[in-house]
Amino acid sequence: MKTQGRKNVHGKGGVRFKAAYTTSKDKAMLRNVVTQLIVSEKVVVTAKVASQISPLADRLVTYSKKGDVAARREANKYVRRFFVDKEQKQTALQKLFDEIGPRYKDRNGGYTRVLKVENRRGDNAPMCLVAFVK
Numbered sequence: 001m002k003t004q005g006r007k008n009v010h011g012k013g014g015v016r017f018k019a020a021y022t023t024s025k026d027k028a029m030l031r032n033v034v035t036q037l038i039v040s041e042k043v044v045v046t047a048k049v050a051s052q053i054s055p056l057a058d059r060l061v062t063y064s065k066k067g068d069v070a071a072r073r074e075a076n077k078y079v080r081r082f083f084v085d086k087e088q089k090q091t092a093l094q095k096l097f098d099e100i101g102p103r104y105k106d107r108n109g110g111y112t113r114v115l116k117v118e119n120r121r122g123d124n125a126p127m128c129l130v131a132f133v134k
Contacts, residue, residue: 030056035080037112038092038100042131044117050128054112057130061111064101072097100132107133 033053037043038060045053060078063071075093082092090098104111115129 031078031080034060034078035082035092037130037132038079038096039082039084041100042129044127044129046120047116047126047128050114050130053130054114057112057132058109060096061100061104061132062109064097065105067097067101104133 029049030052033043033045033049034056037053037057043053056078060075063075072093075096079093079096084090084092084095111133113131113133115131117127117129119125120127
């Protein structure tokens with residue numbers, strides 16, 4: 001006979017499994033980090049996130065090198081609508097297509113660099129610096 005008890009608590013009467021992190025949360029986090037990378041051109045994240053974000057950022061730069069409407073729409077699926085400069089009303093997508101894309105017109109891939117830095121102080125997680133190559 002199953003035990004009756006409170007839901008969403010661990011213990012004899014509670015649930016046996018509670019999904020903490022879903023795919024939609026992971027995708028939203030990657031979108032936020034990619035947008036922040038475009039805005040500040042460098043970001044410090046954990047090693048796992050860095051391995052996920054580097055190919056995604058490279059793909060966005062490749063879209064911005066094409067520069068057509070279809071590429072802009074594909075890049076718009078990932079980049080958040082975030083203002084880089086509120087005085088000039090420049091968004092992160094506009095910065096990607098106007099500044100970052102033309103910078104790498106003669107380069108065939110490898111637009112981002114991942115460098116290991118110190119472990120995080122709280123939980124000793126390995127951290128990495130993801131930045132655009134100059």
